[in-house]
Amino acid sequence: MRRLRFLTAGESHGPALTVIIEGMPAGVPLTKAEIDEQLWRRQQGYGRGGRMAIEKDEVEILSGIRHGLTLGSPISLLIRNRDWENWQEIMSPHPRTEGTGTEKKVTRARPGHADLSGGIKYKHGDLRNILERASARETAARVAAGAVARALLRAAGIELVGQVTAIGGVTADTSDLTWEEIACRIPRSPVFCADEKASRKMMAAIDEARAAGDSLGGVVEVAALGVPVGLGSHVHWDRRLDGRLAQAVMSIQAIKGVEIGMGFLAAARPGSEVHDEIFWEEGRGYYRETNRAGGIEGGISNGEPIIVRAAMKPIPTLYRPLRSVDIETNQPYLASIERSDICAVPAALVVVEAMVALVLADAILERYGGDNWQDLKVALGR
Numbered sequence: 001m002r003r004l005r006f007l008t009a010g011e012s013h014g015p016a017l018t019v020i021i022e023g024m025p026a027g028v029p030l031t032k033a034e035i036d037e038q039l040w041r042r043q044q045g046y047g048r049g050g051r052m053a054i055e056k057d058e059v060e061i062l063s064g065i066r067h068g069l070t071l072g073s074p075i076s077l078l079i080r081n082r083d084w085e086n087w088q089e090i091m092s093p094h095p096r097t098e099g100t101g102t103e104k105k106v107t108r109a110r111p112g113h114a115d116l117s118g119g120i121k122y123k124h125g126d127l128r129n130i131l132e133r134a135s136a137r138e139t140a141a142r143v144a145a146g147a148v149a150r151a152l153l154r155a156a157g158i159e160l161v162g163q164v165t166a167i168g169g170v171t172a173d174t175s176d177l178t179w180e181e182i183a184c185r186i187p188r189s190p191v192f193c194a195d196e197k198a199s200r201k202m203m204a205a206i207d208e209a210r211a212a213g214d215s216l217g218g219v220v221e222v223a224a225l226g227v228p229v230g231l232g233s234h235v236h237w238d239r240r241l242d243g244r245l246a247q248a249v250m251s252i253q254a255i256k257g258v259e260i261g262m263g264f265l266a267a268a269r270p271g272s273e274v275h276d277e278i279f280w281e282e283g284r285g286y287y288r289e290t291n292r293a294g295g296i297e298g299g300i301s302n303g304e305p306i307i308v309r310a311a312m313k314p315i316p317t318l319y320r321p322l323r324s325v326d327i328e329t330n331q332p333y334l335a336s337i338e339r340s341d342i343c344a345v346p347a348a349l350v351v352v353e354a355m356v357a358l359v360l361a362d363a364i365l366e367r368y369g370g371d372n373w374q375d376l377k378v379a380l381g382r
């Protein structure tokens with residue numbers, strides 16, 4: 001059973017996003033400021049569009065936290081959409097009054113979005129009824145939930161470090177840097193990349209894509225440091241930690257590939273270059289000199305840093321639009337674009353971190369239990 005569960009709600013241009021997080025032990029220190037910091041990070045990143053100039057994401061804590069400590073009750077959080085002001089009539093929950101409103105239905109299905117399949121599945125002639133919820137605006141609520149999970153991980157001695165490793169085919173080389181060095185450099189880079197030269201090239205690639213009316217995807221990498229041995233299990237498919245991480249990360253809008261450790265690269269290498277040899281030393285215990293497995297063997301964490309990589313496809317809405325069909329007339333059209341991101345890979349990194357945090361916090365609670373932080377601390381041996 002999931003120990004830490006969360007459920008988000010909210011439309012992209014509705015009044016607000018909400019999230020309920022259930023299963024946090026009592027007594028974990030958690031402040032509004034640390035949730036807001038993660039929300040702020042998600043809004044940064046070179047290549048974003050006009051919407052980010054409107055939104056200033058900030059959390060309102062509705063329940064589950066008192067005087068800076070979790071209560072053990074459901075935590076509910078709210079993030080208002082500033083853009084709602086401009087969409088009140090279009091997004092009104094009330095029945096339409098005859099003869100009012102000039103709103104046109106969205107009938108032009110955008111390639112790369114949920115529009116067409118969602119419209120067919122839910123029998124919506126107005127594709128806005130699909131796109132509002134399919135939008136990655138929802139990731140703000142995931143990041144707020146992730147900040148709650150991060151608070152538990154931090155208390156348990158686990159830290160997450162994330163970096164963008166590729167944008168539009170420009171790849172970073174950070175192989176000579178430690179995770180601590182990477183963590184120091186990331187906030188200074190507008191694309192959250194620790195390789196300064198690659199950072200500049202990535203920004204130039206985004207500028208080029210913008211000028212060409214195109215968009216770019218990329219690759220992000222998250223490392224979880226300080227994870228104890230034994231999270232997840234080999235005994236069932238849905239208890240394997242690698243499977244749980246892959247599902248959570250793949251569920252993020254526009255993520256099309258997830259790797260743990262060497263991932264796809266391992267398929268091309270002989271076994272002698274893929275597996276991590278095991279050593280033992282008095283006082284140190286078991287250790288490995290390499291971490292090609294990315295911290296998980298047989299679905300169980302092995303004590304090495306957990307390394308998760310995710311590939312994001314380019315943003316599907318292009319200023320030089322792709323061909324599609326109007327579902328009312330079945331006639332071809334070329335869309336006119338009002339605004340869109342060119343590249344949201346840095347934002348996606350923050351979302352991947354959030355999903356990794358939620359899975360690891362759930363796995364910690366599964367292994368160590370604890371209704372309150374004191375019991376959990378004892379179980380963790382801290």
Ligand SMILES: Cc1cc2nc3c(=O)[nH]c(=O)nc-3n(C[C@H](O)[C@H](O)[C@H](O)COP(=O)(O)O)c2cc1C
Nearest residue numbers: 112113134135136253254316317340341344347348
């Ligand atoms: C942080 C973030 C921002 C995004 N911004 C946009 C955007 O401005 N325009 C757009 O067309 N898609 C954007 N996307 C991607 C779409 O939400 C996503 O491709 C779409 O919902 C279809 O889902 P799928 O790619 O997972 O199939 C964004 C994704 C993320 C993670």
Ligand SMILES: C=C(O[C@@H]1CC(C(=O)O)=C[C@@H](OP(=O)(O)O)[C@H]1O)C(=O)O
Nearest residue numbers: 051052134135136137140253339340341
């Ligand atoms: C609002 C966010 O991302 C949005 C995700 C998104 C999409 O189609 O996924 C489309 C854009 O929204 P809009 O159509 O209102 O310009 C992005 O700005 C956000 O990240 O907070």
